[in-house]
Structure formats: C-alpha cells, structure tokens
Amino acid sequence: MSLQPINNIELNILDSQPDNKQSALVWAHGLMFCTAADIESGLFAWKQTSQQHRVIRYDARGHGESQATDNIADYQWTHLAKDMLAVADHSEAGKLVLGGASMGCGTSLIAALDLINSGQKxxxxxxxxxxxxxxxxxxxxxxxxYKLLALLNKLKLVPALIPQLTKNKVIAGFLNKSMPYCETVLHRYMASHKKEAYHPILMGSAQSDLPVEEELKKIDIPVLILAWTDDNSHPVSTAKQLRELLPNSEIHLANEVRHVDQWDSQICEFLNRLS
Known part of the structure; x- marks a missing residue:
C-alpha cells in the first residue's frame, strides 16, 4: 500500500494488479473501517477475486492510513464518491466495477450515478x-x-466515545457466534483512527443517505447485491429494495457462515461474466 495524492489529500491505496489497465474493481470499505480491517478480518478479503482480477482498494479520507480533513462535507457520501472516481482515474483503470461494503455501497451507487449523469456510462x-x-x-x-457519537467526540469525551463505538455488534449475529475474532479485529481498527477525524466522519455519515428511487433506476448495468440477515445496521430491507429498484440486479442473502464464505467466489464469477 502507498499514499497517493487524490483530491488534494493523500489516500492509502492497495492495487492487486497495477499493470492491468483493462478493467478493475474499485473497492470502498465501511464506516470506521479500512483496507487492513477488511483483509485481516477475512470478511472482505476477496483473495480469489484479487488473484483473477484487478482489485483497487483504498482507505477513505480520515480512515486507516489516509489523511484526514476537518470539513464535515468531505465525509458525506457524495464527496466520498468523488474520491472513489479520482482513485480510479489515478490508477488508470479501464472499465470500472464500483463496489463496497456498507458506507462503500453508498459511495459506489453515488459514484455510478455521477458517471451516468455526466455522460460517462x-x-x-x-x-x-x-x-x-x-x-x-x-x-x-x-x-x-452517529450524531450522539460525534457529540461525545466534540466534547472531548473520547473515553466514553470508544466504548460507544464498539459496544454494538458490527457484523451479523450468526457470524459473530461462529467467528468472534472478526468482531475483535474490526473493533480494534474502529478505535485506532485519528481521534480528530471522528467528529467530521460521523457527522458526514449522519448527513448521508442512498440516492432517491428515480435516480437509482438509471443504473441499468449489472449489479450484484450481497447481504446478510441478523444485523440492524445493515437491514435486509435495504438490500431487497435495491433489488427492486435496480433493473439489472441480482441478490444473494446469507444467513449462515457458509453463505458468506461464498461471497468471494460469487464476486469473482460476477466479474468473469462482465469481462
């Protein structure tokens, strides 16, 4: 991984096949996580996919090893989408597959609409x-x-903030029972970010939402949706509604560990079909 100048800051980027200029999956992690958390936890490591396809990962601003800014608007999903497309341009990626988990979903959908609405479909x-x-x-x-957590940070109550950040389960309940180390790894990374970035990161997320229905219907390219049950922060209702709104989408729901284990191969097969 290396820091690269993107949109006037330095973002930490990991590229599995930098010499492949044909196509790439540009991957965005979730809120308060980072590339290292995705890989170390094993949940979103995408080992098979990275071997067969170019996967460009990066730490969002204020996350992981990337630089932080103190402007709340910089952390709204609309701005993070501009960072995602700038990472793709910087990496000289050809055909793009935009993807991510949680916050990365919002980033990817908005970035896709930015390309479509600007005539770059x-x-x-x-x-x-x-x-x-x-x-x-x-x-x-x-x-x-998120606003409550941001307030705790603004009042410099970091000792109270960290337990609040990590007290709730961040993965599906059925996964946490079978793979508790994943939760431990993710909590460690959540507590390791730059403390000064917590307030704008959390407020930026609080001010963000997925695009409205009519906009989403414009995304008529192939879309793969992978969701799990038993997680209030990532409700199945969102995934199902996206399946209804996105005209060329498919959905796979996981309620067992073996289903989540299949996600890497499902993404790889999806990319194979696109190419």
Whole structure:
C-alpha cells in the first residue's frame, strides 16, 4: 500500500494488479473501517477475486492510513464518491466495477450515478453492493446514533466515545457466534483512527443517505447485491429494495457462515461474466 495524492489529500491505496489497465474493481470499505480491517478480518478479503482480477482498494479520507480533513462535507457520501472516481482515474483503470461494503455501497451507487449523469456510462461495467446500510426510512434513527457519537467526540469525551463505538455488534449475529475474532479485529481498527477525524466522519455519515428511487433506476448495468440477515445496521430491507429498484440486479442473502464464505467466489464469477 502507498499514499497517493487524490483530491488534494493523500489516500492509502492497495492495487492487486497495477499493470492491468483493462478493467478493475474499485473497492470502498465501511464506516470506521479500512483496507487492513477488511483483509485481516477475512470478511472482505476477496483473495480469489484479487488473484483473477484487478482489485483497487483504498482507505477513505480520515480512515486507516489516509489523511484526514476537518470539513464535515468531505465525509458525506457524495464527496466520498468523488474520491472513489479520482482513485480510479489515478490508477488508470479501464472499465470500472464500483463496489463496497456498507458506507462503500453508498459511495459506489453515488459514484455510478455521477458517471451516468455526466455522460460517462461507457466507463461502467457493473456495481457490487455488500451489506447495504440503513437507508431512506431506516436512516434517521442511525443518523441520530452517529450524531450522539460525534457529540461525545466534540466534547472531548473520547473515553466514553470508544466504548460507544464498539459496544454494538458490527457484523451479523450468526457470524459473530461462529467467528468472534472478526468482531475483535474490526473493533480494534474502529478505535485506532485519528481521534480528530471522528467528529467530521460521523457527522458526514449522519448527513448521508442512498440516492432517491428515480435516480437509482438509471443504473441499468449489472449489479450484484450481497447481504446478510441478523444485523440492524445493515437491514435486509435495504438490500431487497435495491433489488427492486435496480433493473439489472441480482441478490444473494446469507444467513449462515457458509453463505458468506461464498461471497468471494460469487464476486469473482460476477466479474468473469462482465469481462
């Protein structure tokens, strides 16, 4: 991984096949996580996919090893989408598949719409959405939680903030029972970010939501949706609604560990079909 100048800051980028200029999956991680957390936890490592396809990962601003800014608007999904497309341009990727988990879903969908609305749809090959977050009717309650956490940080109550960040389960209940080390790894990375970035990161997320229905219907390219049950922060209702709105989408729901284990091969097969 290396820091690269993107949109006036330095973002940490990991490229599995930098010499492959034909196509790439540009991957965005979830809120308060990073590339290292995705890989070390094993949940979103995508080993098979990275061997067969170019996968460009990066730490979002304020996350992992990437630089932080203090402007809340910089962390809204609309701005993170601009970072994602700038990473793709910097990496000289050809046909793009935009993908991510949780916050990365919002980033990917908005970035895809940015390309479509700017007349650059020919750059897009597909979209991969993993554990879509709260959205629309379920977003306000989640936003209130983020605002509370941001307030704790603003009041410099970091000793109270960290337990609040990590007290809730961040993966599906059935996974946590079978793979508790994943939760431990993810909590460690959540608590390791730059403390000064917590407030803008959390407020930026609180001010974000998925695009409205009519906009989403414009995304008529192939879309792969992977979701799991037993997770209030990533409700199945969002994934199912996206399946209804996105005209060329398919969905796979996981309620057992073996289903999640299949996600890497399902993404790889999806990319094989696109190419």
């Amino acid at each position: 020919d750059k897009l090959a597909g979209v991969v959405l993993v554990i879509p977050p709260t959205a629309w009717k379920t977003r306000p309650a989640q936003a209130r939680k």
